[in-house]
Structure formats: structure tokens, C-alpha cells
Amino acid sequence: MRIPRPVRAAALVALPAALLIACSATDDGPPRAGGGTAAGAGTATVTAGPERAAAEATEQAASPAAGSTPSPEKVRDAFAGLQATLDDGCTSQGQCAYFLGRVYDELERLDRAMKADPKGPGHFPEPIEWIAGLRTTIGPDRSYPSLKAHQGELVGTRDRINTWMQDHPDDYR
Structure with missing residues (x-):
């Protein structure tokens, strides 16, 4: 063979x-x-x-x-990636750049997974809406200074989605 x-x-x-x-x-x-x-x-x-x-x-x-x-990636796997950022934060400039970029990437990954989920994107309306709003707020500039300027929105969106998903355990277990 x-x-x-x-x-x-x-x-x-x-x-x-x-x-x-x-x-x-x-x-x-x-x-x-x-x-x-x-x-x-x-x-x-x-x-x-x-x-x-x-x-x-x-x-x-x-x-x-x-x-x-x-x-398509499963929502539970993408959500696990997002949850892996919960205990991290900005302790130094280099680490902060990595952290903020990773949170953004994990949110994008989760967004793609939710939209491709067999239940349909209508099953995840709030998280998809929050990520779209964040994407609009940040705009096309994903540089560290831009992400740092929007750190509150970025981490806040992550935390809102984490709370939402905790209330929907069937979607990630």
C-alpha cells in the first residue's frame, strides 16, 4: 500500500x-x-x-x-483553547503581546467553530455577536499597541463568552 x-x-x-x-x-x-x-x-x-x-x-x-x-473544529475544542487563557495575563510587554494575541486568536477560532457547528450559528447568537462587535471595535490592526488599547474589551469578551458557555454545558462537553 x-x-x-x-x-x-x-x-x-x-x-x-x-x-x-x-x-x-x-x-x-x-x-x-x-x-x-x-x-x-x-x-x-x-x-x-x-x-x-x-x-x-x-x-x-x-x-x-x-x-x-x-x-470544522468542534466548539468544545475551541472553547478549551479559550479557557486556557483564563489564568494568564499581562506581566511583561512580551508576555502581554503573546497573551492578547492568543486571546484574539482563540476568540476567532471559537467563532469559526460556532458558525460551522451542526446546530448552526443560531445556536450561539450571543457569543457570535460579541465576537463580531469586538472585531469591529479592534478593526484590522492586530498589532500589540492596538490589542493593548482594547485589552478591556478583549478580555471582557472572553469572560462574557466563558460565562455564557458555562450556562450551556452541553455545547462544550
Whole structure:
């Protein structure tokens, strides 16, 4: 049996990434996005992007329809990414830039998942509306100074959505 080239390429990327993730875990708690641990959440690095991409490539390669269009992300997975930002904040300029960018990215990810959910976007009207309002408020400038200027709205939207989702546990469990 011949393995398709995209699957082989994903495996070549995923294996080193999986080893990197496994080696970055410590006994301080469960692994977290960015290579940190629950106990070291404030010291997360900016490596979440490549690790996340490698993990997604691994999942896609392992799926039965590898090479086809991936199915939309589940709301519960996107919400878990957003919740992972709850214990983080702005402690230094570099960490704050990462944190605010991550919150924005996680909100966008959740928005895409809610709109693609089989229940339909009408099942999540408030969170989708709040994210759209935030997107309008921030505008196209996603630079650190822009996100920092809108930090209250960004974190407030995250917190409102977290509260809303806690009242709808069937949507994320």
C-alpha cells in the first residue's frame, strides 16, 4: 500500500513536534499550549503556533479522510483553547503581546467553530455577536499597541463568552 505524499509530509512534521511536546512537559502539571505546564502558566513561550500546527497535521493525517478537506473544529475544542487563557495575563510587554494575541486568536477560532457547528450559528447568537462587535471595535490592526488599547474589551469578551458557555454545558462537553 502506498501512503499518499501529504500524509507522509504530515508525519515528518508531526513526529518531531510530538517529541518536542513530550520532552517539554514537566512534573509541575499537565502540558499546556506553549510548552508550559499548569504550574508554570505565566511562563508560556510563543511556541504554541508551530506545536499546534504539528498537532493538527497529525490529527488530519490520522483521520480516515486524510488529504480531503478537514472537518470544522468542534466548539468544545475551541472553547478549551479559550479557557486556557483564563489564568494568564499581562506581566511583561512580551508576555502581554503573546497573551492578547492568543486571546484574539482563540476568540476567532471559537467563532469559526460556532458558525460551522451542526446546530448552526443560531445556536450561539450571543457569543457570535460579541465576537463580531469586538472585531469591529479592534478593526484590522492586530498589532500589540492596538490589542493593548482594547485589552478591556478583549478580555471582557472572553469572560462574557466563558460565562455564557458555562450556562450551556452541553455545547462544550
